[in-house]
Amino acid sequence: MIKASVIGWPISHSRSPLIHSYWLKQMGIDGIYQKHAVEPQDLGSFIQTLRNGDHVGTNVTLPHKETALGHIDEPDDRVRRIGALNTIWRENGRLCATSTDGPGFVANLRQTLPNSSPAAQPVTILGAGGSARSIIDEMLRQGVDRIYIVNRTFSRAETLAEHFGPHVTAINTNEIASALSQSGLLINTTSAGLSEQSELALPWTSLKATALVADIVYTPLITPFLQAAKAHDHPIVPGLGMLLHQAVVGFEKWFGQRPVVTQELHDLVARDIDPDYKP
Numbered sequence: 469m470i471k472a473s474v475i476g477w478p479i480s481h482s483r484s485p486l487i488h489s490y491w492l493k494q495m496g497i498d499g500i501y502q503k504h505a506v507e508p509q510d511l512g513s514f515i516q517t518l519r520n521g522d523h524v525g526t527n528v529t530l531p532h533k534e535t536a537l538g539h540i541d542e543p544d545d546r547v548r549r550i551g552a553l554n555t556i557w558r559e560n561g562r563l564c565a566t567s568t569d570g571p572g573f574v575a576n577l578r579q580t581l582p583n584s585s586p587a588a589q590p591v592t593i594l595g596a597g598g599s600a601r602s603i604i605d606e607m608l609r610q611g612v613d614r615i616y617i618v619n620r621t622f623s624r625a626e627t628l629a630e631h632f633g634p635h636v637t638a639i640n641t642n643e644i645a646s647a648l649s650q651s652g653l654l655i656n657t658t659s660a661g662l663s664e665q666s667e668l669a670l671p672w673t674s675l676k677a678t679a680l681v682a683d684i685v686y687t688p689l690i691t692p693f694l695q696a697a698k699a700h701d702h703p704i705v706p707g708l709g710m711l712l713h714q715a716v717v718g719f720e721k722w723f724g725q726r727p728v729v730t731q732e733l734h735d736l737v738a739r740d741i742d743p744d745y746k747p
């Protein structure tokens with residue numbers, strides 16, 4: 469039986485087993501996907517176990533996304549650019565890796581709002597952590613010409629802007645209104661959730677009237693940030709879909725068939741997060 473997994477420390481919160489088990493059952497594949505709590509000092513020895521046997525790969529989450537790189541034979545170009553990975557698989561005896569967060573974000577955006585053109589206008593991103601890095605990389609690949617980064621710790625936004633080059637600008641809080649007035653897409657990647665009480669509370673009325681608003685946080689399913697966006701009449705993109713779409717590539721690499729993100733899967737995971745969820 470083919471085995472795959474997700475590793476992190478902690479890992480108990482992960483919904484990935486629910487997603488992959490759904491696809492395994494739906495496709496009738498003789499496989500299993502489990503979560504493993506792996507402490508930082510055990511990361512190298514865990515990844516070594518993927519080199520042989522029926523355990524053919526793993527998803528990697530916090531705090532291992534960067535450090536796992538040191539144990540991989542063939543990181544793809546995306547991993548090299550962003551310096552982090554979230555999916556490892558074995559191919560011809562070698563351990564390969566990619567990062568699916570950025571593509572998962574864009575796939576969710578396209579599925580949620582099929583008529584949107586996310587690359588056509590400037591984008592403002594709140595947050596400068598690992599997920600912001602993946603999303604900036606993918607938005608640049610999609611052809612976005614201007615990305616503004618706003619972060620509580622300004623120096624981290626500056627580091628990202630320097631890393632990605634002239635299309636990416638770190639902005640201070642006093643420049644947010646100007647950035648929002650130009651942006652066709654606003655994305656929250658901070659773990660704060662940006663409630664109205666947050667120190668990053670936004671001047672919502674400055675945001676371009678037609679702008680789309682996305683949050684990558686998916687607990688709760690509709691975050692205070694998305695509620696505020698809705699209250700200001702912006703189309704919203706919740707984060708759960710990104711979690712589902714980022715899982716597609718790993719499943720295909722390990723189990724050999726490309727799965728589909730369906731409404732049924734979405735509702736299954738949504739109910740696991742919020743038992744009162746109604747489609």
Ligand code: NDP
Pocket residue numbers: 569572594595596597598599600619620621624657658659660666667668684685686707708710711712714
């Ligand atoms: P990181 O720890 O790398 O970055 C966290 C970011 O949030 C930093 O920019 C940090 O700012 C900011 N932040 C944290 N607390 C606050 C606060 N109180 N006020 C303002 N800003 C704050 O995390 P990741 O980028 O990996 O993940 C961020 C979130 O995205 C998590 O909640 C994670 O669960 C979610 N996520 C969702 C995915 C999905 O598939 N939907 C995929 C990946 C992540 P500072 O630099 O100042 O500390």
